Amino acid sequence: MAQSQPAYYVPPQSHWPIIAAAGLFFTLGGTAVLLHALQQESGGLFGQIMLLSGLLILAGMMIGWFASVIAETRQGLYSPKLDKSFRYGMSWFIFSEVMFFFAFFGTLFYIRVFAVPWLGGEGDKGLASMLWPQFNAAWPLLQAPNPEQFPPIREVINPWHVPLINTILLVTSSFTLWLAHKALKRSDRDRLKLWLGITIILGLGFLALQIMEYFEAYNELDLTLASGIYGATFFMLTGFHGAHVTIGSIILIVLMLRVMRGHFTPDKHFAFEAGAWYWHFVDVVWIFLFTTVYLI
Amino acid sequence: MCRLLHLFSLALVLTPAPLLALEFNMPSGVTDTSQSVFNLHMTIFYICLAIAVVVFGVMFWSIFHHRRSRGAKAAQFHGSVVVEIIWTIIPFLILVAIAIPATTTLSDMYDASESDVDIQVTGHQWKWHYKYIGEDVDFFSILNTSREEIENRKKKNPNYLLEVDNALVVPTNKKIRFLFTSNDVIHAWWVPDLAIKKDAIPGFINESWTRIKEPGLYRGQCAELCGKHHAFMPIEVKAVPEASYLAWLEDQKAAKLAEAASAEQDWSMDQLMTAGATVYEKNCAVCHQADGSGVAGAFPALNGSAIVQGDKAGHLDIVVNGKLAKGMPAFGEQLSAVDIAAVITYERNSWDNQTGDHVSPAEVQTLMDKQ
C-alpha cells in the first residue's frame, strides 16, 4: 500500500484499555485490601485473590495489547508519523519517571541538608535538638533520634564492594546494549543477539547482587526499612531503582524473544529503541544513586 | 442586562471598603508587630482595590461603549510591544513597593532574641500545654464550653468555643518568646491580636515572640487541621502587669505543691467519682464519648470494655502509658496521680461498668514512680 502521505492509523475499537483499567484496579485494590487486612491483623485471603487476579489480568492485557500492536506494525499499518508519536510518547513517559525519582532524590537532599542537622542542633532550626538531647546528627545516620522506635543500624553497606560491582555491571550493560543497537542497524543479527543477551545477563546479575545486598543488610547490618531515615531513604531509592531494573530486564527479554522471531528491521525497530532508552535511563538513575546514596 | 452587570460589579468592588473598616476586618491587635502587619494588610488591600478599579474600569467602559448594539465596529489591531512592556513593568514596580515593607516586618518577626520570658507551647489532640521555661510551672489548657451549648441544648454564651479552663498568663511590656512543638499531629497556635500563627510540629521546635502593650484577654484558636476536634482547641492569653504576673506564678507553684501533697491523702470513693467525672469530661470524652460508647472504628467503647472491667493493672497501664501508635495518648505525662486515680475509679464505676473498685492516688503514684 504505497501512498505518498499515508493516513494516520486510528485503531478501531479495542477492549484492551478497559481490561487494563480493570487490571489496574484489581491489582492496586487487592494490594490495598491486603495491606489493610495485615494492619487490622485479620486474614488477607480476599486481598491475595484480588491482587493475584489483577496481576494476571495485567499480564494478559500486556501480552494481548502488545501483540496486537506488533501485528499492526507488521501489517504495515503504521506510518512514520505514528512511529514518531510512539517516540514522543515514550520520551515523555521517561520524563515522568525522571520526575518520580526527582521527588525521591529531593527527599534525600532535604533530609541530609536540613532535617537531620536540625534535629541534631545545627542550622536555623537547631532548636529542635531540645527535644532530642541524646541525638547526634551524622550521615550515614546509624542511630535515629528515638532508637527505641527505630532500632539502630550496625553498619552501612560498603560502596566499594557490591555497589561498585553493580555500577560496573550496569554501565557495561548500557554499553553492550548500545552495541546491540548498532548491530541491529547494521542488520548483523548474530551480534545483535549476542550483545542483547549479554545485556540481559548483566541486568540479571545486577538484580541478583542487589538481592544479596538486601539480605546482608537485613540479616547482618540491621539495616532495615524501619531503622530510621537512613534505612527508609536507602531502601526507597535502591528499591524503586531495582524495580525499574526488573521491568527493564523483562522488556529486554521480550525484545530478545522478538529478535529471535526475526522482528525488527534496521530502520524500523521502535520497540527496541524504546526499551534501550528505558535501560539507559535506569542506568543514569543508578549513577546518581550510587553517588548520593552510597558514596557521599 | 449589561448595565446590571456593571452595577453589580461596581457594588461588589466598593462594598468591602466601608465594611472592612468596621468589624469584619483583620484586628489591628495589641503589639507593634500586629500593628505593622495590619498596616501592611491595609496597604496591599488598597493597592489591590486600586488595581481592580482601574482594570475593571477600563473593561466595563469598553463593554459599555464597544458593543455591537451601540453600533461599535471592531478595530483590527492585535498587539503593541510598547503597551506590553508598560504593563509588565508597572505591576513589577508595584510589587517591589509592597515587598519592601513586607520584608522589614518579616525580619522583625523572626528576631526572637533577648527575650524576658520563655514559654514552651505543646499542642496535643485537642488541648494546649504551656510550660514556663525556668520556672516550675506548667499546665494544660482545655476548651471550657459545655457540651450542652455545642449540642444546642443550652443558649450559647458570647465566648462560645473561645474559652478555656486555664488561660496562658503573661506579663505586659516584656518580650515573650514562644517555643512551639507538638505531641502528636501538627497544630497551629494562633492569636489574631498578637499576629502570631505558628505551626506546632511534632519533633521540631518553632519560635515566635511578642510584646503585648495592653493588659487584656486575647483569644485565638488552633489553626491547623489536627483531627476531629480541631475546632475545639481554643487559646486564651491573659496579659497582666508584671507584678500580677509574678504573683500568679507564685500561686501556681503553691498550687502544685498542694496537689502533690493531696496525692498522699486518702480519697473517698465519692470524692474520686466527682473528680473523675470532671477529668473524664475534659480529657477522655472527646474520643470515648461522654457516655463511654466510643466511636466505632476509631475509639473503643469504655462502657463494657474488657480492659475497664478487667484487673486494675491493665486499665492503669493503658491510661498511664497510652498506646501511641493507635492514638491513645499516655496520660501519665499529662495528668496528676490524683486525676488518674479519679478517672480510673470513675470509669470502673460508671455506665454498665460496676466493678466497685476504688483506685487510690497512692497506687497510681507508685506505678508512675516505677517507670
Next chain:
Amino acid sequence: MSAHAETAHHGPASGISRWILTTNHKDIGTMYLVFSLLMLFVGGSMAFVIRAELFQPGLQMVMPEFFNQMTTMHGLIMVFGAVMPAFVGLANWQIPLMIGAPDMALPRLNNLSFWILPFAFAMLLSTLLMPGGAPDFGWTFYAPLSTTYAPPSVTFFIFAIHMMGISSILGAINVVVTIFNMRAPGMKLMDMPLFVWTWLITAFLLIAVMPVLAAVVTMMLMDVHFGTSFFNAAGGGDPVLFQHVFWFFAHPEVYIMVLPAFGVISQIVPTFARKPLFGYHSMVYATAAIAVMSFIVWAHHMFTVGMPLAGELFFMYTTMLIAVPTGVKVFNWISTMFRGSMTFETPMLFAIAFIVLFTIGGLSGLMLAIAPADFQYHDTYFVVAHFHYVLVPGSVFGIIAGVYYWLPKWCGKMYDEKLGQWHFWLSFIGVNLTFFPMHFVGLAGMPRRIPDYALQFADFNMITSIGAFLFGTTQLLFVYILIKTVRSGKPAEQLPWDGAQGLEWSVPTPAPYHTFSTPPVVGDK
C-alpha cells in the same frame, strides 16, 4: 482491522460498547465531560453538607469526624474528579479539531486514561463506607495526621490517588504528543490557537508533577505500612518534608486547573469582540512563564511552618512575581475587548465573569503571598475565599463557558439562549453570595476546616450557605439546558458565532464522527 482505509471511516459502534471500547476522541471527550459533571454533583453534594452544618453555630447535623471527611472528599473530588477531567474532556474534543488532526495521537491510550478514572473514584468513594470512615485529613493530607493518625481507609485513598495520577500522566502524554506530532501541515507552533497552547503547557505541568504526587503518597504508604520514618522526627524524618513534596506537586496543580480555562477564555473573547486576540505572542510567553514559575513558589502554602527567613523571603518574592505574567493575560483580554464589537451571548458572559472574578481571586492570592500578612490569613476562610474565587468562577466558569461555546459544534444543536442567560445570572449571583462573605469571616478570624464556629461569624456564614444552595441548585438548570439542547435543540449553523475563527469551525455541524481524515493544509496568510 483488515484494511486501514476501512478503519479510518467507520462510524460509531452501537450500544454500550461504543463507549467502553471506543478509540474516538469525541466519544472519549464526551465521557470525560459527563464524568466530570457527575463528580461536580457528588462533590457539590458534599459542599451542601458542609454548608448545611455551617448554616448556624453549634453541631447540627453531622459529627465533627464526618464533617472532616466531607471537607476532604469535597476538595479531592472537585479537584481530581470535576475540574481536571473536564479540562481533559475539552482537550479531547477540541485539540484534534483545532489543529486539524484525525484523532488524538494514541487513541487506545486515550481510552485507558479515561477508564482508569471511574475505577479510581469508585475506590475513593468506597472509603466512605469503611469502618473508621473516609479520609479526614484534608485534601492536603498533611502527615502525620494522614499517616500515624489516619483512619485505616488511608490505604485505599493512597491507591486511588495513584490511579488518578496514572490516568492524568497518560492523558497528558497523549495531549503533548498530539500537539507536537499531529498538527495540520503548515501549522507552526506559533499558529496554534491559545487553547491548544495552554493545554500543551498544562500537559507539561501534569507530566512533571503528577509523578511527584505519586512519590509522596508512596512515602506515606511506606510510613503507614512498612515502618519507615519519612515524616516522623523520631526516626530522623520531618513532617514538613511531606508538605514540601506535596506542594511541589500541588502548586503547579492549581495552575493545571486554571491554564486551560485561560485558553478557553482566549478563544471566546476574540470571537464575541469580533477582533483578533490582543498580544498573541505575549499570551503564549506569559502562560509559559506562569508554568515555569509555578515550580519555585510552592512554599507560599507553608509560611507558618517556620521556614528559615531566607526561604520565607524567597518564596514570598517568587510568588508575588507570578502576578506579572497573569496580569499580562488579563490586560490582553481587556485590550481584545477594547474597541471591539461586542455581543454578550452566554459563553461571553461566563468569560467576562471569569475575568472579573478570577482577578478578584488573583488579587486576594497576592495578599496571601505577603508572608507576614499570611500569618494572619493562613488557614482561615480568607484562603477558602481566595481559592474558590479562582476555582469556581475561575476554572468552573471557564469550563462552562467552553461548553456553551463549543456545544453547537459538538451536537449540532443550539442551546436555549434565554435559559443560558438565566443560568449565568443565577450562577453569578450565587457564586458571589457564597464566596464573597468568606473574605470577611476569614479576616475576622474564622479558621477553615471547622464544623462549628464562634458566634461573631454567624451572620456571614448564613449568607454563604444560602448562596451555596442557590449556586448549587442553579447547576441543575445547567443540566436541564444540556439535556434539552441535545434532545430538542434547534439545529445549529455551521458557524454558530459570526466572529469565530479556527479549524474547528471549518468542519460540518455537528462535527462528524471522524474529522480531518485527510489533514487540512494551513497556509500562510
